[in-house]
Amino acid sequence: MLHDLFTPSVQHALDLVGIFVFAISGALLAVRRNFDVFGMAVLAEITALGGGLLRDLVIGAVPPAAFTDLGYFSMPLVATALVFFLHPQVERIQNAVNVFDAAGLGLFCVTGTTKAYAYGLGLTSSVVLGLATAVGGGVLRDVLANEVPSLLRWDRDLYAVPALVGASIVALCIRFDALNALTSTLAVVTAFVLRLLAMRFHWRAPRAWNRRSAAEEGPEA
Amino acid sequence: MLHDLFTPSVQHALDLVGIFVFAISGALLAVRRNFDVFGMAVLAEITALGGGLLRDLVIGAVPPAAFTDLGYFSMPLVATALVFFLHPQVERIQNAVNVFDAAGLGLFCVTGTTKAYAYGLGLTSSVVLGLATAVGGGVLRDVLANEVPSLLRWDRDLYAVPALVGASIVALCIRFDALNALTSTLAVVTAFVLRLLAMRFHWRAPRAWNRRSAAEEGPEA
Amino acid sequence: MLHDLFTPSVQHALDLVGIFVFAISGALLAVRRNFDVFGMAVLAEITALGGGLLRDLVIGAVPPAAFTDLGYFSMPLVATALVFFLHPQVERIQNAVNVFDAAGLGLFCVTGTTKAYAYGLGLTSSVVLGLATAVGGGVLRDVLANEVPSLLRWDRDLYAVPALVGASIVALCIRFDALNALTSTLAVVTAFVLRLLAMRFHWRAPRAWNRRSAAEEGPEA
Numbered sequence: 001m002l003h004d005l006f007t008p009s010v011q012h013a014l015d016l017v018g019i020f021v022f023a024i025s026g027a028l029l030a031v032r033r034n035f036d037v038f039g040m041a042v043l044a045e046i047t048a049l050g051g052g053l054l055r056d057l058v059i060g061a062v063p064p065a066a067f068t069d070l071g072y073f074s075m076p077l078v079a080t081a082l083v084f085f086l087h088p089q090v091e092r093i094q095n096a097v098n099v100f101d102a103a104g105l106g107l108f109c110v111t112g113t114t115k116a117y118a119y120g121l122g123l124t125s126s127v128v129l130g131l132a133t134a135v136g137g138g139v140l141r142d143v144l145a146n147e148v149p150s151l152l153r154w155d156r157d158l159y160a161v162p163a164l165v166g167a168s169i170v171a172l173c174i175r176f177d178a179l180n181a182l183t184s185t186l187a188v189v190t191a192f193v194l195r196l197l198a199m200r201f202h203w204r205a206p207r208a209w210n211r212r213s214a215a216e217e218g219p220e221a
Numbered sequence: 222m223l224h225d226l227f228t229p230s231v232q233h234a235l236d237l238v239g240i241f242v243f244a245i246s247g248a249l250l251a252v253r254r255n256f257d258v259f260g261m262a263v264l265a266e267i268t269a270l271g272g273g274l275l276r277d278l279v280i281g282a283v284p285p286a287a288f289t290d291l292g293y294f295s296m297p298l299v300a301t302a303l304v305f306f307l308h309p310q311v312e313r314i315q316n317a318v319n320v321f322d323a324a325g326l327g328l329f330c331v332t333g334t335t336k337a338y339a340y341g342l343g344l345t346s347s348v349v350l351g352l353a354t355a356v357g358g359g360v361l362r363d364v365l366a367n368e369v370p371s372l373l374r375w376d377r378d379l380y381a382v383p384a385l386v387g388a389s390i391v392a393l394c395i396r397f398d399a400l401n402a403l404t405s406t407l408a409v410v411t412a413f414v415l416r417l418l419a420m421r422f423h424w425r426a427p428r429a430w431n432r433r434s435a436a437e438e439g440p441e442a
Numbered sequence: 443m444l445h446d447l448f449t450p451s452v453q454h455a456l457d458l459v460g461i462f463v464f465a466i467s468g469a470l471l472a473v474r475r476n477f478d479v480f481g482m483a484v485l486a487e488i489t490a491l492g493g494g495l496l497r498d499l500v501i502g503a504v505p506p507a508a509f510t511d512l513g514y515f516s517m518p519l520v521a522t523a524l525v526f527f528l529h530p531q532v533e534r535i536q537n538a539v540n541v542f543d544a545a546g547l548g549l550f551c552v553t554g555t556t557k558a559y560a561y562g563l564g565l566t567s568s569v570v571l572g573l574a575t576a577v578g579g580g581v582l583r584d585v586l587a588n589e590v591p592s593l594l595r596w597d598r599d600l601y602a603v604p605a606l607v608g609a610s611i612v613a614l615c616i617r618f619d620a621l622n623a624l625t626s627t628l629a630v631v632t633a634f635v636l637r638l639l640a641m642r643f644h645w646r647a648p649r650a651w652n653r654r655s656a657a658e659e660g661p662e663a
Contacts, residue, residue: 030594036647038602039594053500058274060283062502067567087650125288139365144581146590148367152251152260160259205257208308279495281504346509360586369588373472373481381480426478429529 015111016075018104023048023079024090024097026141031087033145040084043141044076051136055112055129059119098199102162106192109134109163110184113170123171130167134191135160154207158198161205166191236332237296239325244269244300245311245318247362252308254366261305264362265297272357276333276350280340319420323383327413330355330384331405334391344392351388355412356381375428379419382426387412457553458517460546465490465521466532466539468583473529475587482526485583486518493578497554497571501561540641544604548634551576551605552626555612565613572609576633577602596649600640603647608633 026047030040049066056064066072083090090097112133116126135151138159142149150156169187173179197203247268251261270287277285287293304311311318333354337347356372359380363370371377390408394400418424468489472482491508498506508514525532532539554575558568577593580601584591592598611629615621639645 031650031653033590033594034596034649034653035594036596036649038647039596040650042594042602057278057499058284058288063500063561063563063567067500067563067570070564070566073566073570084650088652119284121284121288122291124291124294125284128288128294143364143367143585144591144594146367146585146588148254149365152254152256152263152365154255154257154260160263205259207255207257208252208261208305210309278499279505279509340505342505342509343512345512345515346505349509349515364585364588367588369475370586373475373477373484373586375476375478375481381484426480428476428478429473429482429526431530 011111012071014107016071017100018107019048019072019075020079021097021100021104022137023076024083025101025138026076027080027083028087028090028094028097029141029145029147031083037080037084041077041080043144044080044083045073046144047137047141048076048079049073049137050140051108051133051138052112054136054140055116055133058129058132059116059121061115061119099196102192102195102199103188105134105159105163105195106166106188106190109166109191110170110187113167114179114184117171117174123175126174127164127167127171130170131160131163134163134167154204156204158203158205159195162191162194162198165194232332233292235328237292238321239328240269240293240296241300242318242321242325243358244297245304246322246359247297248301248304249308249311249315249318250362250366250368252304258301258305262298262301264365265301265304266294267365268358268362269297269300270294270358271361272329272354272359273333275357275361276337276354279350279353280337280342282336282340320417323413323416323420324409326355326380326384326416327387327409327411330387330412331391331408334388335400335405338392338395344396347395348385348388348392351391352381352384355384355388375425377425379424379426380416383412383415383419386415453553454513456549458513459542460549461490461514461517462521463539463542463546464579465518466525467543467580468518469522469525470529470532470536470539471583471587471589473525479522479526483519483522485586486522486525487515488586489579489583490518490521491515491579492582493550493575493580494554496578496582497558497575500571500574501558501563503557503561541638544634544637544641545630547576547601547605547637548608548630548632551608551633552612552629555609556621556626559613559616565617568616569606569609569613572612573602573605576605576609596646598646600645600647601637604633604636604640607636 023044026044027040029047030043033039035043049072053064053066056062056066109130111130113126113130115133116129117123121129139149139151142151151159166187169190170179170184173183173187244265247265248261250268251264254260256264270285270293274285274287277283277287330351332351334347334351336354337350338344342350360370360372363372372380387408390411391400391405394404394408465486468486469482471489472485475481477485491514495506495508498504498508551572553572555568555572557575558571559565563571581591581593584593593601608629611632612621612626615625615629
């Protein structure tokens with residue numbers, strides 16, 4: 001079946017790693033926002049599982065995977081416990097966390113695109129859902145924490161673009177009937193490396209031209 | 222079929238216009254919030270397609286139309302490009318944009334109500350979903366931009382009421398077996414004109430009576 | 443059928459009471475945030491029905507109950523009218539409202555868990571959805587009002603824990619084949635009393651250990 005790119009156990013292990021590192025980023029934000037331990041768990045769960053949940057609702061895969069696999073549900077609780085007890089140490093290895101987060105981003109954009117296509121969506125829609133799988137959890141995390149989603153802010157290093165590239169590679173491979181474990185891995189690695197480069201060199205996307213007028217209030221702002 | 226009020230091509234063209242103008246409002250808000258070009262595209266897509274997406278999830282029409290029609294998906298990208306390159310010019314014609322937005326509002330409240338009814342919901346629920354189709358994208362836009370939804374603010378001209386009136390006219394027509402291209406157009410135009418009048422004369426809805434106590438903190442605010 | 447714990451009419455009456463008090467809390471927040479009467483109605487509806495709506499989307503029960511039962515839809519409008527005309531009086535009986543809200547919390551965590559299990563989810567997932575049913579509406583309310591969800595804040599009395607305990611009791615009863623009207627009532631009452639005690643004695647959950655570093659900005663905050 002198309003969805004099983006890797007052997008099921010490898011796929012599952014990779015999913016759990018991605019979920020875990022996304023959950024760490026949710027729990028860390030919860031600490032920064034001064035939430036209690038339950039707030040940390042909620043934010044960790046939603047950051048880790050929110051993107052896949054959105055995808056599954058859209059493609060009609062109910063109940064979503066997040067609710068049928070106890071492992072998916074448990075990893076964010078482990079991440080919460082870790083951050084709860086070892087918060088300063090986890091903060092200190094923020095760079096390592098960012099590397100894992102980039103790996104999760106690469107992985108989820110590929111599995112998200114593949115799953116959406118397996119459920120009958122077109123290639124473009126599958127790419128959009130792959131992107132949504134990868135970045136949706138982080139957007140929900142920021143919305144719940146009452147912050148402007150870091151995905152949308154111009155002063156953050158590129159995050160959506162690496163995922164978009166990874167998802168597009170998958171779509172191209174499907175289009176030319178070349179999707180297999182090797183090309184999937186290539187797509188994951190491409191997104192992963194692009195994100196690492198974006199962080200290393202602070203790649204950013206441009207803002208609208210001639211924004212000066214934005215500072216003035218429009219007549220019906 | 223009930224859902225095809227107009228000929229399919231007319232319906233589709235009107236949908237695309239509505240999506241386009243809603244997307245413009247999303248892209249403009251993204252510029253005001255200083256988002257980068259990808260943030261603009263995300264906000265444009267969600268503003269334009271979010272209301273219909275919510276409706277389709279609720280009525281079980283998965284995958285939602287937003288993911289099966291490439292035209293729906295492309296219009297917000299066109300709107301993003303336009304705002305990206307011509308932001309001051311688009312701001313300057315804000316009044317024209319508002320008129321188109323009112324047209325989108327009128328159109329979506331009618332098609333939303335009709336589609337919900339076609340999927341077997343009751344008349345009242347269909348009206349609610351028609352309203353949600355028309356205003357849901359704007360609410361998601363404001364939530365993502367970390368602003369109080371302008372739909373909820375008392376200091377904005379009436380927005381939900383025109384859509385509610387349009388949706389209710391459709392429900393009444395269905396109830397009395399009089400829904401056709403003519404009455405549908407009438408409902409669209411009514412909502413459209415009401416919104417224009419609300420903007421022209423700054424119609425606003427009342428707030429709760431005796432709000433003074435709201436300024437004081439309750440015991441368990 | 444498992445879902446009918448109580449006689450249908452008793453169940454329905456209890457649901458309406460829970461919806462009503464949740465709607466009151468939404469309408470009161472709308473007044474504090476200075477929304478107009480339509481904003482009040484929107485916030486009341488979403489607070490009261492949002493949790494069940496999320497649950498129904500996840501378990502695939504579409505259209506959700508909120509859209510098939512006119513009573514569910516009407517109660518928030520009654521609550522809105524009440525708060526609109528009698529806002530100071532309702533504020534003054536905030537303590538009574540809190541008691542009813544605790545009752546709604548207890549009720550919804552039990553019915554949410556039971557309904558999720560009836561739709562085929564596992565016990566753990568059912569508990570999570572029971573919790574989501576009970577607290578989801580309040581989270582959506584706070585997100586729409588552009589506030590940090592009170593569920594997540596450490597300086598609020600325990601809210602999720604009583605619901606989690608109630609949902610877990612239901613899951614244990616299902617596991618040991620002991621779910622009936624009596625044990626369900628017991629679960630409702632336990633969650634209700636725990637929430638009352640949490641408010642009375644200001645029970646709070648701990649925050650992460652050694653948070654001091656949270657005050658300093660991380661290298662890539």
